[in-house]
Structure formats: structure tokens, C-alpha cells
Amino acid sequence: MKKALLFLVLAMLLSICTTAIAADSYTIALITMDSMDQHWLKVKAGAEEAVAELVAAGNDVKLVFDAPSTKVDSVVQASMVENQITNKADAIMVAPMDAEALAPAIEAVYDAGIPMILIDTLANTKKFQVIYQTDNGAAARTAAQELGKLLGGKGKIAIINAQAGSQTTMTREGDFRDEMAKAFPDIEIVGVQYCDGDKQKALNYAEDFMMQTPDLAGFYACNEGSTVGTGNAVDQAGKAGTIKVVGFDFSDEVKDLVERGVIQATMVQNPWVMGNEGVKAAWKLINGEKIADEEAFVVDTGVTVATKENLKDIK
Structure with missing residues (x-):
């Protein structure tokens, strides 16, 4: 009887430990307009580097990337956002291809208490914490x-x-x-x-x-x-x-x-910065920190005019 009780206690402790470990594992989702243009691949690369830095610092965090296979499928993109709510992502970053069509999905993320970061493009809603985009x-x-x-x-x-x-x-x-x-x-x-x-x-x-x-x-x-x-x-x-x-x-x-x-x-533009800063913002929000005093905060990531004369300086 004592052994059975001991095993039960150990099993409960193991379950508690496993739950604690799982609670320390985080997922940040990034959903762009497509995965073909170099612009979006640079956003992804910036996000990946920020996640790699978090992992190197001892955090259990991963990036999940998704994008429609065509450039004009806002219905598919909205469903991708909704899927991340179902998957219980800890933060979601989105570059909405259609300002009106993506607004309900973005609002659903925000209303679910999941940090919502916009990348590159605004949607017709104020229900997000921050956007990183070009002016x-x-x-x-x-x-x-x-x-x-x-x-x-x-x-x-x-x-x-x-x-x-x-x-x-x-x-x-x-x-x-x-x-x-x-x-x-x-x-x-x-x-x-x-x-x-x-x-x-x-x-x-x-x-x-x-x-x-x-x-x-x-x-x-x-x-x-x-x-x-x-x-x-x-x-x-x-x-x-x-x-x-x-x-x-x-x-x-x-x-x-x-x-x-x-x-x-x-x-x-600076798409790498958009992705990189977006992940950093997501991590702060996951940990209960504020990005700014107000919601729907806009961060200008800058722009440079490239010509034949200064092309060698453009990266």
C-alpha cells in the first residue's frame, strides 16, 4: 500500500514537472503574403535570427512560418491566422495582404489575448500591439x-x-x-x-x-x-x-x-529589420512587457533610395 502511494506521488510529481517544462516552451508564428518574393524571405530571415538569439540565451522558443502559395488568396491567409489561434501560438506576426479581409482574423488573435504584431502592412483594425513597417x-x-x-x-x-x-x-x-x-x-x-x-x-x-x-x-x-x-x-x-x-x-x-x-x-525597405524586431517585440509581449504606452503603435523601419551610383552601399 505504501509502495502504491509512493508511485502515485511520484507520478503526480512527474506530471507537474512535465507541465512546467511544457509551459516554458513557446511558439511565435509568422504569416507573410507569400514565400516567393525576396522581401518576405528577408522578413523570415530576420525573424529566424532573432529566434536563434533567444534560443542561444537558453529559451525554448520556435518560429512557425506560413504563407499562401499564391499572391492574392486572402481567404487562405486569414485561415492560416485562425489556425495559429487554434494551435495556441504564443504570439502571431502577420503581413496582411488585404486590409479588410484580414481584419477579423487579426481581431480574433487580439481578443484571444495572444500578442498580435503586424509586419509591413496595416489592416483595418486597431486591435494589435505594434506594427513594423516602412513609412x-x-x-x-x-x-x-x-x-x-x-x-x-x-x-x-x-x-x-x-x-x-x-x-x-x-x-x-x-x-x-x-x-x-x-x-x-x-x-x-x-x-x-x-x-x-x-x-x-x-x-x-x-x-x-x-x-x-x-x-x-x-x-x-x-x-x-x-x-x-x-x-x-x-x-x-x-x-x-x-x-x-x-x-x-x-x-x-x-x-x-x-x-x-x-x-x-x-x-x-528594411524587411529583415521588420522580421527581427517583430520577434523581439513578440518575446517582450509574451513576457508581459509593453512595447509602448498605447496599442497599435507604429514603428518606421526606414527606406533608402538605391541608384546606380550608390548600389554598392545597399545590402
Whole structure:
């Protein structure tokens, strides 16, 4: 009887110890718009390094990465967020591809008491602790200044944008338009097309613009895919340098187009910082620390204008 009681006590102690160990294990989920663009892979790399530092410091924490297999599936992305609530992730980081469609899932995370960190793009909700993103309005105004000066303040241009529902890319378009109208009233924007961040679609749209407007003087492209596709279209048309291109984001393909003078300038974000700082914020929130006194706190991760002249300094 005494032995049976002893075994029971030991079993209970073992169960308590196991539960305590499990309680010290943490999962941070990162859900981006896709896993194809280098921009999102850099976000992931920054997050992975931050997690590696936490592990090296003796913490039991892992990163779970997920993203839709296509660039325009907000339904799938929302379900990925909801799955992480079910999986009891300790913190969730999301780059919402559609500001309206992702809002309910983001609010569900927040309402469940799980730290909610936004990356790159806002959603139509204030139910999150912090967002790490580029000041897209300022970057778009800078892009307008770059293209306006390249064109000497006159000419016809077209815009190749990514997702029509994304807060980030619509801000890049809207603030670009406003700045261009204010600073360069003699520059005419002949139209805009949305390529969903797909570089082949962007190439096709850019070709159409060049055919429809023979005297087209420039393009503004709003993300990596649209920038690569637009640059390739101009290059293949033999109009590199003649038609000016100002884009957004930085990848190996964008770098090559800048080096060869096809793209004159591109707005370089800091996606690695977004991912890295996002994990650090998640860890603080998991441990009961505050990021700021108010919720929905915005952190600008900065932007650099890359040109052929300073390309060697861009990482």
C-alpha cells in the first residue's frame, strides 16, 4: 500500500514537472503574403535570427512560418491566422495582404489575448500591439520626386501597382499621385494596373502601356514583382534609359536592372529589420512587457533610395 502511494506521488510529481517544462516552451508564428518574393524571405530571415538569439540565451522558443502559395488568396491567409489561434501560438506576426479581409482574423488573435504584431502592412483594425513597417507615404513621395526630376517635370507616366486591397501598396500609389500633382503638374499619369505582385503580369501591363502610349516617358512600380516586371518590359522593348523607371523593393533581379541602367531608382525597405524586431517585440509581449504606452503603435523601419551610383552601399 505504501509502495502504491509512493508511485502515485511520484507520478503526480512527474506530471507537474512535465507541465512546467511544457509551459516554458513557446511558439511565435509568422504569416507573410507569400514565400516567393525576396522581401518576405528577408522578413523570415530576420525573424529566424532573432529566434536563434533567444534560443542561444537558453529559451525554448520556435518560429512557425506560413504563407499562401499564391499572391492574392486572402481567404487562405486569414485561415492560416485562425489556425495559429487554434494551435495556441504564443504570439502571431502577420503581413496582411488585404486590409479588410484580414481584419477579423487579426481581431480574433487580439481578443484571444495572444500578442498580435503586424509586419509591413496595416489592416483595418486597431486591435494589435505594434506594427513594423516602412513609412510608405513618405517613400512614395520620395519616389515621385525621383521620377519627376528624371523627367524634367513633364511627360506621361504609368503606374504598375500590386494588390488593390493592400493598405501598403495603395498608400504608395495615393501619396505618389498627390506628390506628383503638387510638385510636377505637367506630368500626366495615363493609368494604373494591378498585377497582384506578379512580375509576368506586370511585364504584360507595362508592354500594353508602351503600346497604347507611344510617347510614354516613365513608369512607377509599387513593389518587387511590379518593379521587376516593368523593368523587364522596358528592357525587352529596347527602351532602357529612354523610358525612366522608379520602383519599390530590392532583390537580385531589381539590383541587376539598376546596375544595367534599366531602373533609375528603387525604394529599398528594411524587411529583415521588420522580421527581427517583430520577434523581439513578440518575446517582450509574451513576457508581459509593453512595447509602448498605447496599442497599435507604429514603428518606421526606414527606406533608402538605391541608384546606380550608390548600389554598392545597399545590402
